[in-house]
Amino acid sequence: MVDFLACPESASPVLNEGHKSDAAVPVQQVNVCRSPLVDKGALTYFSNFRRREVRYNSCKELGSGAFGTVYKCREIDDEAAETVAIKYIRITDAVDGIPQWALREIALLRRCSSRHPNIVSLVDMYCRHVDRRCDIHLVLEYCDMDLKEYIRSVSRNNGVPGLPPGQIKEVLYQMLRGLDFLHILAVAHRDIKPQNVLVKNGIVKIADFGLGKIMFEKAAVSLEVVTLHYRPPEVLLNVNYSLAVDIWSIGCIFGELCDNRVMLGGSCEMEQLKTIFRFLGLPQESDWPGSCAVTRDFFRALDDCSRGFLERYQKHIGDRGLDLLKRMLRFNPGHRVTSYDALKHNYFEGHISPVPYDTEPTVKTEKVVALLSHEMNNIKTQ
Ligand SMILES: Nc1ncnc2c1ncn2[C@@H]1O[C@H](COP(=O)(O)OP(=O)(O)OP(=O)(O)O)[C@@H](O)[C@H]1O
Numbered sequence: 001m002v003d004f005l006a007c008p009e010s011a012s013p014v015l016n017e018g019h020k021s022d023a024a025v026p027v028q029q030v031n032v033c034r035s036p037l038v039d040k041g042a043l044t045y046f047s048n049f050r051r052r053e054v055r056y057n058s059c060k061e062l063g064s065g066a067f068g069t070v071y072k073c074r075e076i077d078d079e080a081a082e083t084v085a086i087k088y089i090r091i092t093d094a095v096d097g098i099p100q101w102a103l104r105e106i107a108l109l110r111r112c113s114s115r116h117p118n119i120v121s122l123v124d125m126y127c128r129h130v131d132r133r134c135d136i137h138l139v140l141e142y143c144d145m146d147l148k149e150y151i152r153s154v155s156r157n158n159g160v161p162g163l164p165p166g167q168i169k170e171v172l173y174q175m176l177r178g179l180d181f182l183h184i185l186a187v188a189h190r191d192i193k194p195q196n197v198l199v200k201n202g203i204v205k206i207a208d209f210g211l212g213k214i215m216f217e218k219a220a221v222s223l224e225v226v227t228l229h230y231r232p233p234e235v236l237l238n239v240n241y242s243l244a245v246d247i248w249s250i251g252c253i254f255g256e257l258c259d260n261r262v263m264l265g266g267s268c269e270m271e272q273l274k275t276i277f278r279f280l281g282l283p284q285e286s287d288w289p290g291s292c293a294v295t296r297d298f299f300r301a302l303d304d305c306s307r308g309f310l311e312r313y314q315k316h317i318g319d320r321g322l323d324l325l326k327r328m329l330r331f332n333p334g335h336r337v338t339s340y341d342a343l344k345h346n347y348f349e350g351h352i353s354p355v356p357y358d359t360e361p362t363v364k365t366e367k368v369v370a371l372l373s374h375e376m377n378n379i380k381t382q
Pocket residue numbers: 062063064065066067068069070085087120140141142143144145146191195196198207208209210
């Protein structure tokens with residue numbers, strides 16, 4: 001049993017009514033499952049938050065998905081307080097503790113948020129435990145819209161689908177800056193898609209860490225990751241994957257920024273693979289993963305398919321952008337460009353972002369992963 005800073009019985013943050021109180025938030029006892037790393041991280045994080053009662057009015061629902069519902073909210077007792085977004089996660093049976101997927105989202109948000117302009121910030125967090133049920137409220141900085149809505153609204157205003165070339169470059173640059181920060185921390189997001197990228201006053205923020213994971217060499221990884229249309233071939237083929245999964249997803253969004261259309265849209269996993277090979281070409285036998293149960297031969301009917309599909313984006317992003325796009329969508333994840341190298345690509349030559357960055361991307365991510373793996377091995381053997 002451990003102590004959590006919890007929301008009092010009478011004050012669930014997503015409330016329309018409530019009493020004013022200056023009392024400190026009582027501490028409640030909550031069971032936590034014994035899943036080593038994430039569990040340990042989350043506990044430290046819980047104690048860092050504001051120790052006062054804050055109550056919120058929910059104004060409207062912003063969206064909902066597999067893991068929760070997000071509301072636009074405002075503090076009741078502080079007129080001047082900023083609007084926030086509250087992600088409400090209900091765990092109906094928390095008798096054995098908070099499930100690992102929920103702890104993971106919290107732990108990763110705490111690890112990554114408020115440290116980079118292109119990652120959404122976690123403002124606060126509440127956890128309310130009643131009988132078997134546990135309600136978690138993640139208080140996030142409020143963003144104007146997600147990237148899907150942003151592309152749609154710019155397209156509407158311009159009368160042509162997609163963003164103008166300058167905006168395509170800026171949005172891609174900011175996404176890569178955010179991703180580079182995650183990858184430096186060895187965090188794979190594993191669900192990059194326009195709905196999980198938010199836009200606030202023109203600044204792009206990666207959000208929704210529900211599928212995020214710290215990647216170590218040889219760690220067992222789940223195959224149930226990445227929304228289908230943004231899912232890379234190595235995940236579809238059930239072979240080992242790494243941080244490069246996120247680069248594939250960003251590549252798919254790069255195309256979508258150009259024409260407001262999903263680039264590779266299959267209806268199921270097999271169709272998604274076929275769509276990829278039909279449009280991008282069937283990979284060489286030498287690139288086909290040896291550990292894969294499905295052989296390249298299975299797709300040989302697609303051998304003659306056109307390889308000129310990506311050229312359609314050239315008019316939006318020029319030759320340099322097209323070259324970067326191709327590097328992001330390489331079948332072999334080992335040959336796919338890293339976030340670091342993408343940011344150094346000549347597509348961004350002379351590009352000055354209006355976002356004030358404190359640091360330059362300086363570390364090659366694969367080196368960091370190797371370093372972290374080494375550290376992990378040391379910890380395990382201690
Ligand atoms: N901080 C925020 N500000 C504004 N809107 C937000 C914010 N966070 C989330 N949203 C909106 O709510 C939607 C759902 O949020 P989120 O992706 O975190 O939930 P989810 O349950 O994990 O969703 P899914 O399973 O579909 O990925 C987002 O796509 C976005 O439109």
